[in-house]
Amino acid sequence: MAAASDPDPEAVIPARRRLGAGAAVVVVIGALAITVGIGIFRGASTPVEHVRVDRQATDAAAPAAVYVHVSGAVAEPGLYVLGEGARVMDAVAAAGGFADDADRAAVNLARPVSDGEQLAVPAEGEVPPTADPATGAAGGAAGGVVDLNTADLATLDTLPRIGPALAQRIIEWREANGRFTSVEDLLAVPGIGDKMLESLRELVTV
Missing domain, CATH: 1.10.150.320 (Photosystem II 12 kDa extrinsic protein)
Known part of the structure; x- marks a missing residue:
């Protein structure tokens, strides 16, 4: 007859199994915590890539401009900034078009304008200027x-x-x-x- 104080073998085995399963869960949770921690650390330590805008290259891409002083028989005489390759017709249009008394036949609308040029539009009956449109110098130096x-x-x-x-x-x-x-x-x-x-x-x- 077994003593009353001896443990029941059938009861000991399930208890040990429960301890083993609990330990396994703890190990898995710990491993997951370590993995997450490593990921956070790597993300924080990874250098951020900065993109630098080359201001000179951006400015160089801007279209060139020419300054033209439009005077004479136009609606709004003044200094105008035109794009590179602009022609007289563009300068006249920027100045509001011809005035009512403009001698349109005396103006070559297809001629390219140059930077610093003074474009003088004559009125009807007015002798067209012979001065250099860029410098104001006379035709003969x-x-x-x-x-x-x-x-x-x-x-x-x-x-x-x-x-x-x-x-x-x-x-x-x-x-x-x-x-x-x-x-x-x-x-x-x-x-x-x-x-x-x-x-x-x-x-x-x-």
Whole structure:
């Protein structure tokens, strides 16, 4: 007959199983806590990538501008800022269009404008100005030197070997391409070669 104080074997085994299961749960929870903690630490320590805007590159991408002083027979004379490649028609439009008394036939609307130019629109019956639209200088410079950017057909015709037809080509090139930037630009005018350029070099300026 078994003693009354001996533990029941059937009761001991389930109790041990319960202890083992509880320990396993504790271990799993601890592992999860460690994993979450490592993830939080890594997230906090990961460097943040900053994107820097290149201000110079942004400014360089901005479109170029030209300043044109529109005066004379227009609705609103003044200084206007136009985009690069603008033409006389754009400058006149910016100034509110022609005035009622404007001599529209005296203005070449298709001519490109240049930065710093003064565009003077004449009224009907008014003699168009012969001054340089950019500098205000007269068509013929001091000492009899002819300014290629302002000289009219009659003035260009006074140059040696330059007749009315070639003078007209010079004016047409100027109207189509803008100001001459150097005397060498004359080589782009049909009919002017190296020899003629050398004969004109001391007689013209830009």
